[in-house]
């Protein structure tokens with residue numbers, strides 16, 4: 001899973017990147033325009049892995065991972081001007097989910113650059129709207145150019161292609177009016193057919209979005225109220241909002257001593273680390289779940305979409321396994337850890353043979369039988 005961290009200048013993107021990845025990226029360097037300023041791969045913490053390891057005693061434990069990319073250069077106006085460079089666009093397009101960092105901390109020594117004609121105030125509501133508009137402008141530009149091309153080539157379309165052309169034009173027109181009414185594409189309930197039509201365009205507002213509101217430590221007591229207010233206004237389908245004290249989260253994440261980190265967290269009133277919370281919200285936004293494989297070599301966590309079949313899950317492990325899928329032996333984590341071994345699970349009938357259409361559940365442990 002790839003997550004792009006975006007946001008207006010000095011909103012705290014690199015601070016949040018450090019908090020989420022435990023990295024030590026330099027805050028004095030402005031994230032360069034359009035570039036991947038910082039990249040890190042994070043192991044997805046999952047307490048179930050160590051429990052499974054105590055059963056399988058494997059040589060290694062392999063957690064799922066997430067790649068975070070801190071992308072710079074979201075100056076205001078990038079979506080409307082040529083300033084929205086190919087590099088920036090393609091770096092954002094690559095991501096599965098966007099994390100938008102919004103500044104809510106007040107610090108007069110750190111200028112907050114927003115629109116040239118707005119005063120330098122801290123206003124998370126305004127900034128959420130600004131960034132959403134920039135992304136929407138980019139999508140609208142692509143839609144309008146495509147619609148124009150469809151109109152211009154109407155007379156050349158072969159009869160066999162006409163239906164596909166008309167469907168595409170209709171879907172794009174629907175997206176256009178949604179965007180013009182300030183509704184991002186991700187919030188539309190598109191059919192599978194419509195989804196397939198728009199996928200190649202890689203629209204920015206079609207990606208799930210987590211809005212991370214970056215507060216100062218002193219604002220922690222008001223965090224709950226602020227979050228409730230912003231959620232009410234900005235949570236929509238495939239959009240989540242969370243308030244985090246970025247700087248103190250970064251300082252805690254950078255501690256090597258887990259015990260000290262827990263103490264620190266408790267002393268400032270943080271119940272769940274931003275690192276864990278953001279991963280949880282990204283899984284939720286993408287509709288992902290984890291399943292496991294286990295054996296003497298490794299115990300491993302895998303990520304797939306909710307609703308995926310056992311055959312699709314096998315494909316996440318290896319394409320050969322998907323192609324040559326025969327059956328999967330499935331036992332749920334809860335059952336396996338309750339009885340303590342695969343042999344015992346088998347004896348109690350908890351280890352089931354499932355076919356290719358079995359819908360994998362979060363926490364299933366799969367052994368794929370395949371033939372190539």
Ligand SMILES: Nc1nc2c(ncn2[C@@H]2O[C@H](COP(=O)(O)OP(=O)(O)OP(=O)(O)O)[C@@H](O)[C@H]2O)c(=O)[nH]1
Pocket residue numbers: 007008009010011012013014015016026027028029030031032072073105106107110214215216217245246247248
């Ligand atoms: N006082 C205070 N300063 C913060 C807080 N969060 C971030 N900062 C500071 O704000 C400045 C900008 O933070 P960065 O994380 O570098 O922000 P950025 O969005 O990556 O900035 P650019 O890459 O320049 O666009 C840094 O000096 C941070 O230390 C906070 O909660 N309180």
Ligand SMILES: [Mg+2]
Pocket residue numbers: 013014015029030031037072
């Ligand atoms: Mg930065």
